[in-house]
Amino acid sequence: MHEHIVKSYDAERARLLEETLRMGEMAAAQLEAALDVVQRRDDDAAARIIAGDAAIDALEREVSHDVMKLALRGPMARDLREILAAIRVAADIERIGDYAANVAKRSMALNTAPPLPHVAGLQHVGRLAVQQVRDVLAAYRDGDVEVATRVRAADAEIDAAYTGLFRELLTYMMEDARSITPCTHLLFMAKNIERIGDHATNIAENIWFTVHGDDALPEREKADGSNTAT
Amino acid sequence: MHEHIVKSYDAERARLLEETLRMGEMAAAQLEAALDVVQRRDDDAAARIIAGDAAIDALEREVSHDVMKLALRGPMARDLREILAAIRVAADIERIGDYAANVAKRSMALNTAPPLPHVAGLQHVGRLAVQQVRDVLAAYRDGDVEVATRVRAADAEIDAAYTGLFRELLTYMMEDARSITPCTHLLFMAKNIERIGDHATNIAENIWFTVHGDDALPEREKADGSNTAT
Numbered sequence A, B: 001m002h003e004h005i006v007k008s009y010d011a012e013r014a015r016l017l018e019e020t021l022r023m024g025e026m027a028a029a030q031l032e033a034a035l036d037v038v039q040r041r042d043d044d045a046a047a048r049i050i051a052g053d054a055a056i057d058a059l060e061r062e063v064s065h066d067v068m069k070l071a072l073r074g075p076m077a078r079d080l081r082e083i084l085a086a087i088r089v090a091a092d093i094e095r096i097g098d099y100a101a102n103v104a105k106r107s108m109a110l111n112t113a114p115p116l117p118h119v120a121g122l123q124h125v126g127r128l129a130v131q132q133v134r135d136v137l138a139a140y141r142d143g144d145v146e147v148a149t150r151v152r153a154a155d156a157e158i159d160a161a162y163t164g165l166f167r168e169l170l171t172y173m174m175e176d177a178r179s180i181t182p183c184t185h186l187l188f189m190a191k192n193i194e195r196i197g198d199h200a201t202n203i204a205e206n207i208w209f210t211v212h213g214d215d216a217l218p219e220r221e222k223a224d225g226s227n228t229a230t
Helices: A002-040 A043-071 A077-110 A119-142 A145-175 A177-212 B002-040 B043-071 B077-110 B119-142 B145-175 B177-212
Strands: none
Touching: A002 A043, A002 A077, A002 A119, A002 A177, A043 A077, A043 B077, A077 A119, A077 A177, A077 B043, A077 B077, A119 A145, A119 A177, A145 A177, A145 B177, A177 B145, A177 B177, B002 B043, B002 B077, B002 B119, B002 B177, B043 B077, B077 B119, B077 B177, B119 B145, B119 B177, B145 B177
């Protein structure tokens, strides 16, 4: 009987991980699709991405259910940290999905004006973010603290790319007043992507928390200078 | 013995609520202070707000600890929903604190240029957000679903004020290229405040979840038109 319960806990735990990873891959795919839609100026595809966000939200509710089922079994120490981390990771993925959907939504506003050459920088920072999300999900799947720590450190690269793009967009806006509204959308799209990087970092920190509990994380570099740009 | 355990569960539960409410009041006070600092152009006070965010983060870690302690007791049904909601509410409050600190940080960038008349609109939407945060914390303290539902509905007011401010700032940017950088900071500050409203809404939805579980929430109006402004 005891063995039966243990086995079943592991099965539910595996299901929770599988759902969370599926949710994460959906969010990464939504972000990739949103970047593509910005490039192709495709309103129909943008609308599909926006509608697709509901599936990620539904998976988050499933994750919450499964966490509650596991919590009822009275898990201890690392098992308990694992399910707490699962709730937080699911919430981070849900936000990544929201930001991807917002990129798609703003692309529709961009499509009402002539194409801007300034979308290239967005693709660069966007691709970095997609890679961060995929890398951190792999680390989460494997419970790999080393990979998680590398992903966390690599967030500085996104921050630096975002800050560069932010400054670039400001100069375009100053040169041509007609570009102000579309460039503002691009600023917010870039900010969404920078925030996606932060959520990948949060996931990395939850991998650390699962393994090491509340031990302090290593120091890391921050490179987002856009908050203080003058 | 049984009574002793029950009593102690309630004591820990009360402690969790008290900590979460304290955390929430700190975040509301940080937002209020940040709005004040924007008005007074006070870099020293802004730096204190930025430093003060660490205390909110520390409280979130305490809340997580207390949730873990309560989870070890194997709570059922509503008790379990309550502690799940507590983790999420603490995460929302933590984000509110981050956004308030970011408003303070950006005020320092604004202070390097001459004062702008456009900060008045920010004060208006900011005060609405402070009120929403305080109202939803009161509903959380009282477990009052009706008040929570009203707070959730009132988010449309913040969205509408934010959208108005967003459009106003765009026109200033078009009229005067020198205002582009400071107005961009104001756009992001306004967005931070709009996001604080969303987190107050999340807290309201967690009050609903605690009481009603996964029953569907009532429909509500959304009034953020800034994503599609052209």
